[in-house]
Amino acid sequence: MINKHATAHWEGPIKEGKGTISTQSGALDAQPYGFNTRFEDKPGSNPEELIGAAHAACFSMALSLELEKAGVSDVVIDTKAVVSLDEEGDGFAVKKSALTTTVQGKGDEAAIRKAAEGAKTGCPISKVLNCDITLDLTIA
Secondary structure, eight states, rough: OOOOEEEEEEEETTOOOOEEEETTTSSSSSEEEEEHHSSSSSSBBOOHHHHHHHHHHHHHHHHHEEEEETTOOOEEEEEEEEEEEEEEEEEEEEEEEEEEEEEESSHHHHHHHHHHHHHHHHHHHHHHHHHHHEEEEOOE
């Protein structure tokens, strides 16, 4: 079993309060977040962009493995994940993670497409997300 961790600190009410996020690796160290960074596009982080970063990274690694298994070589993968936070009833829910990826590599195009679909459903972050996951694949 592999365990990784991150921490969040919060002070105050939802709209005026402020928090910080830190990760075990130190990639984030007391990174600010709050209502304004989540809903008003102010500088700072928010949970949805962190989920997007995790999904893009996990999918890219899973795709790399699937491409290796398919015999595709000289692989370069660039992925963006757009995580959608939608109003739902009296709250909010993550309803979609839209993956857009470009793959460069030497190998069969059909094998690359199959590998991408396998990575979309098979990466650990895709498995934990309870939302619609789409994939827009470009083979360069």
